[in-house]
Amino acid sequence: MESTKKRILNVSRQLFNEQGYSNVTIRMIALELKMSSGNLNYHYKKREDILEALYFEMVAEFDERINTLGQKDFTLEIVKNDIQTSMQRMVDYCFFWTDLYNLLRLNKKVKTHFDRAYQNRINGSLFLLNFLTEKGLLRNFEWPLESQFLAERMVSFGNTWLYNTFLYTKKINATYIDKQANNLLSMLYPYLTELGKKEYKKLLPDYFR
Structure with missing residues (x-):
C-alpha cells in the first residue's frame, strides 16, 4: 500500500506540474487528497518541504x-x-x-x-x-x-x-x-x-x- 507521504508527493507533483508551484497551496493539496491541512502538516510542515x-x-x-x-x-x-x-x-x-x-x-x-x-x-x-x-x-x-x-x-x-x-x-x-x-x-x-x-x-x- 502506498504510504501517506508518497501519496502527498505524487499528488503535489501532479498539481505543481499542472498549475505551477507558486499557484498551489497546502490546502489545495490537502483537498485533492481528501485530508485535513493539519494531517498533511503532520507529514510536511510547509510547501517548501514538499x-x-x-x-x-x-x-x-x-x-x-x-x-x-x-x-x-x-x-x-x-x-x-x-x-x-x-x-x-x-x-x-x-x-x-x-x-x-x-x-x-x-x-x-x-x-x-x-x-x-x-x-x-x-x-x-x-x-x-x-x-x-x-x-x-x-x-x-x-x-x-x-x-x-x-x-x-x-x-x-x-x-x-x-x-x-x-x-x-x-x-x-x-x-x-x-x-x-x-x-x-x-x-x-x-x-x-x-x-x-x-x-x-x-x-x-x-x-x-
Missing part, C-alpha cells in the same frame, strides 16, 4: 547515472537513449525546470545540491567526451577549453529545453522528446571523426536523405 522532497526524489536517478558513468560502454545510440531517459524524467517533474530560477532561491539545501550536481554533470559530460574520443568517435580537441565549452553547452541545453518548450507551448510527447534528444546529440556532430559520422548517420538516417 518541494525539497520532490527535488531529491527526482535527482536520485540523475545522481545514480552520473555515479555509474565509469561502469558503462558508450555508443552514440546509448548516449541518445540516456538523454531521452533524462528528458522524460524532467517532464515528470516539469514544474521544477519551468520555474528553475525562482525555485532554487526558495531552498538552500536544494540550491546547494543543484550547484554541485551541475558541476558533476559538466564533469560527466567531459568524461563522456573523453571516452568517445578514445573510442575514435570524436576527434581530438584543438585547444584546452574546447571540450569544456562543449560540455557546458550540452548541460545548458539539457537544463533549458523544457522551459523553452513551455514558453512556446509545444506539445510534449515521445516524438518531441526524441527530437530534443537529437538536437542535443547533434552538438557532437562537428567533432565527430569519419567513424563517428558513420555511426551518427546510421543512428539518424532520416537527417541525411
Whole structure:
C-alpha cells in the first residue's frame, strides 16, 4: 500500500506540474487528497518541504547515472537513449525546470545540491567526451577549453529545453522528446571523426536523405 507521504508527493507533483508551484497551496493539496491541512502538516510542515522532497526524489536517478558513468560502454545510440531517459524524467517533474530560477532561491539545501550536481554533470559530460574520443568517435580537441565549452553547452541545453518548450507551448510527447534528444546529440556532430559520422548517420538516417 502506498504510504501517506508518497501519496502527498505524487499528488503535489501532479498539481505543481499542472498549475505551477507558486499557484498551489497546502490546502489545495490537502483537498485533492481528501485530508485535513493539519494531517498533511503532520507529514510536511510547509510547501517548501514538499518541494525539497520532490527535488531529491527526482535527482536520485540523475545522481545514480552520473555515479555509474565509469561502469558503462558508450555508443552514440546509448548516449541518445540516456538523454531521452533524462528528458522524460524532467517532464515528470516539469514544474521544477519551468520555474528553475525562482525555485532554487526558495531552498538552500536544494540550491546547494543543484550547484554541485551541475558541476558533476559538466564533469560527466567531459568524461563522456573523453571516452568517445578514445573510442575514435570524436576527434581530438584543438585547444584546452574546447571540450569544456562543449560540455557546458550540452548541460545548458539539457537544463533549458523544457522551459523553452513551455514558453512556446509545444506539445510534449515521445516524438518531441526524441527530437530534443537529437538536437542535443547533434552538438557532437562537428567533432565527430569519419567513424563517428558513420555511426551518427546510421543512428539518424532520416537527417541525411
